[in-house]
Amino acid sequence: MKKTWIKLGVAALAVLTLAGCGNSGSTKDSASGSGSKDDKVIKVGASPTPHAEILEEAKPLLKEKGYDLEIVTFQDYILPNKALAEKEIDANYFQHIPYFTKEVKEKGYDFTNAGAIHLEKMALYSQKIKDIKDLEDGATILVSNSQTDWGRVIGMLQEAGLVKVKDGVDLTTATFDDISENPKKLVFKYDIDPAMMATTYQNKEGDLVAINANFAEGIGLNPEKDGILVEDNNSPYANIIAVRTEDKDSEKTKALVDVLHDQKIVDFVNEKWKGTITVVNQ
Structure with a gap:
């Protein structure tokens, strides 16, 4: 399984996941x-x-x-x-x-x-492919509604050569509107609560599913072993x-x-x- 590592420029922060999760008390x-x-x-x-x-x-x-x-x-x-x-x-x-x-x-x-x-480490997981080279044109990428995690996903995809963001865009604040090149015409859906991403993966929705490490662990997924694309240590x-x-x-x-x-x-x-x-x- 090929793993692609993201190298982002250091920025001041902010999750988990985790970024904003559901209102479950x-x-x-x-x-x-x-x-x-x-x-x-x-x-x-x-x-x-x-x-x-x-x-x-x-x-x-x-x-x-x-x-x-x-x-x-x-x-x-x-x-x-x-x-x-x-x-x-x-x-x-x-x-x-x-x-x-x-x-x-x-x-x-x-x-x-x-x-x-x-x-x-955040990773992109899949129930449909074993290697990023097998990702088909028009594939659906499922991402949580936590906007502060969007740049993590975009960065991993850019590192894999699947997308490119506009010049001068800081990946820690990037949104999907900042993607300037998307040759495979990937479809992004980003309206799911972070805590539900693991369930989405289990239900075999989407071609790639971005899951924060804590939620991935909850269903037995390990970024290093199971991730198709994995965040770099320098994140x-x-x-x-x-x-x-x-x-x-x-x-x-x-x-x-x-x-x-x-x-x-x-x-x-x-x-x-x-x-x-x-x-x-x-």
């Missing part, structure tokens, strides 16, 4: 309220996979630093930023840089990117810790970000996800 490990700034509890909002799993591994490391970590899990990409803005949590960990940037710009959040933690779509700007230099924030780059966390991520999710440098 949240479940919480503890009551709302982030407490006083002097307490030793760090409350972090996170997506269940892999974010909450990584945070669970970080609990004993934070305990060594004198902090108790409480994890609030969310099933969508809307509520974690809302909860952070309303001071229900101290930080969130669910979104990549382009999504974060878009949310801050559009909603006026006074947030700061406290540090990149990990990269989840700017790293997932970050976001905090309110007033807390960007707090001891809590520093402890959280430092622990998530600890070698024990790196080893855990490498062992569990076999390279499809990787801890990135700060």
Whole structure:
């Protein structure tokens, strides 16, 4: 199976996926309220996979630093930023840089990117072809409605020589209207919730289906093994810790970000996800 790697220019961010997911609500490990700034509890909002799993591994490391970590899990990409803005949590960990940037710009959040933690590789999967060379003219490419992920997909396709974007377009903000050349006349459909992309793949819809790593894992797909086209390690779509700007230099924030780059966390991520999710440098 041929794998094509995307090399995007580094840009300021923003997901998951993940970018914006469906409005399915949240479940919480503890009551709302982030407490006083002097307490030793760090409350972090996170997506269940892999974010909450990584945070669970970080609990004993934070305990060594004198902090108790409480994890609030969310099933969508809307509520974690809302909860952070309303001071229900101290930080969130669910979104990549382009999504974060878009949310801050559009909603006026006074947030700061406290540090990149990990990269989840997006891939294009297929139930119909085994090699990108077999993609037929007029094939349908299914992409989620998360606009901040469109550039990831377009970049992979451009790297494979299937499309070309207009000169000067930044792939992290590219839309399908920015495609200037499409020799195979590929058809793009991008109205599906990110959380439904795996189901779409299982239903054998489309010729290529773009699925975020966390949702792909949920149905047993591995980007490295199963992807027809796979995102490169140099992607700017790293997932970050976001905090309110007033807390960007707090001891809590520093402890959280430092622990998530600890070698024990790196080893855990490498062992569990076999390279499809990787801890990135700060």
